[in-house]
Amino acid sequence: MTMYKKFEKVELMCPEELLALRSRIDNELTARDCDSPHSSCNEYRQDTLPRACRLFTVSEGVRWLNKHQLELLASSFTAWVQVSRDARTKRSRERVYLVFLLLRYSGARLGEVLSLDERKNFDYLRKVVMIDDSTAEGKKREVPLPEEVIECLREYCIQYEVDTTETSKSTERLFDLDQGFLRRKFYEQSSRSGLPKDLLNPRVLRNSRAIELLQGGMPMRAVQAILGHTKADFTASYVTLAQNDLRHIIHQHCHQEFGMETSARNTFHGEVTKVVSNPVMSEVTLRTSAGYEIVAIITNESREKLGLAEGKKASAMVKATWVILEKALIPPQTSARNAFPGVVTNIISDDVVVEVSGKLGDGTPICALITAGSFDKLGIGKGDSFIFMFKAMSVIIS
CATH class of the missing domain: 1.10.443.10 (Intergrase catalytic core)
Known part of the structure; x- marks a missing residue:
């Protein structure tokens, strides 16, 4: 049964059935330790969390039409x-x-x-x-x-x-x-x-x-x-806020206020176009609006928690320290599954670590942190073309 078919059935449920369903969902989330804003479920996209006011219970005695x-x-x-x-x-x-x-x-x-x-x-x-x-x-x-x-x-x-x-x-x-x-x-x-x-x-x-x-x-x-x-x-x-309602609303507002804390400097937004799974891992392909394809390898448990499937919106993040730079016009033969041409826009060095900022053809900003020794060997300068690469295991999906 597709997700859309499931939602069609939800539309037909009476209030009592919906409350029972929500209770089951709450129990399942609790069992998976997904309630804490600092848990592994912080990998969820922000907009998958319930929005405030959408989960309230209609007060008993109020007659209304859904x-x-x-x-x-x-x-x-x-x-x-x-x-x-x-x-x-x-x-x-x-x-x-x-x-x-x-x-x-x-x-x-x-x-x-x-x-x-x-x-x-x-x-x-x-x-x-x-x-x-x-x-x-x-x-x-x-x-x-x-x-x-x-x-x-x-x-x-x-x-x-x-x-x-x-x-x-x-x-x-x-x-x-x-x-x-x-x-x-x-x-x-x-x-x-x-x-x-x-x-x-x-x-x-x-x-x-x-x-x-x-x-x-x-x-x-x-x-x-x-x-x-x-x-x-x-x-x-019109409304009654049960304990579960209050908990969800508080978590949602705090999540929006604090934002998604991450040190990832490179973020790509797009749509999942392919998911290939084996008994342990899943390979997820994400296509951005500019046509770039980002490949990530994550555990099946993470894929299930995120609800990743073809057609779903998602974001791919890569820490700057996981980026590999290559001074070339076309992607070289390498084990890195993701390689995209870009242009250097800025360089900051402290003689130990060098921060190389750039942008891809569609203007997407990118950043890499490499050692000063590696930077000297590459001979990259501002305005130079380069290849921005990272391995599929280095991609964080949210």
Whole structure:
């Protein structure tokens, strides 16, 4: 089963199943001694660690729809519009669908959406909706909307010749719909989407948007501003931080603050293009955006911990002391698996050790530390072409 197929199954899991899965993952990581920021698992890429706020547990009693369920509901509304029996019915259903989209992506209250004026509350160029804040008289909340939502609104107005200029004298407003009518139409989507009726209402959409933003890493204060909560306690009520959540968040923030400590002076970023394994070791080939192929040999245990496979992003690092220099135009015959032509850009010497800095053809900076005796034998000078080499066993993969 591919990794993508596994994730598809995760999307379909209920909250209890996800919590059980996370507990299993936590136990496995603990067993492998991967919790310590100073353990061998520091070889992990930084972005493979869980991001803060993405692992919180939704508070008990909060009704919400996950991403997969929201997509099911959106598809249900779309199909409902498409099977309209006549033009009048289709126009009515399109209005309901637009209300759904605004509730879905703005997190606004139903009353706030129904009071919107398509002539005054939308900035079609900036793709934002200005919501009259019912909790603060005279103030508006500016909420960004996806381009597809703005396009749906614009297309509706063009198709039905709705005047969106502020000078329009029309008394009809697009979102001026009856709340009871809307709620019935939401409930009716249950048979099409397969979702329970108690989850098909504007309040649940508001909860879902708040949780979606928090899971995406948006600070709680910003979510509070988007939803128009007067107190941060209201926003905080969506989430519960269990002990495991707190541990992951603390580790993530500290890891980001301290950064990946390494003495490696040469770093290449790219994508894994090939993995060849024997019972003990694995040969991993990494291709950079410039087309350079870096070959590394690591243990199978390290490969499994890093989750290295074809198509995965990774970084290759080489300490300056592991670099071999050769003054030549083409790579010589050598046991070093990695050899790339470059140009010397700077030389610093203390008569014992010489630091030779250079860059490859794509501008990638490189550095080598060699003895003064070796440097004298090579006769390398600033601006000279040279070959930058290192063995596959000298490469650190992260």
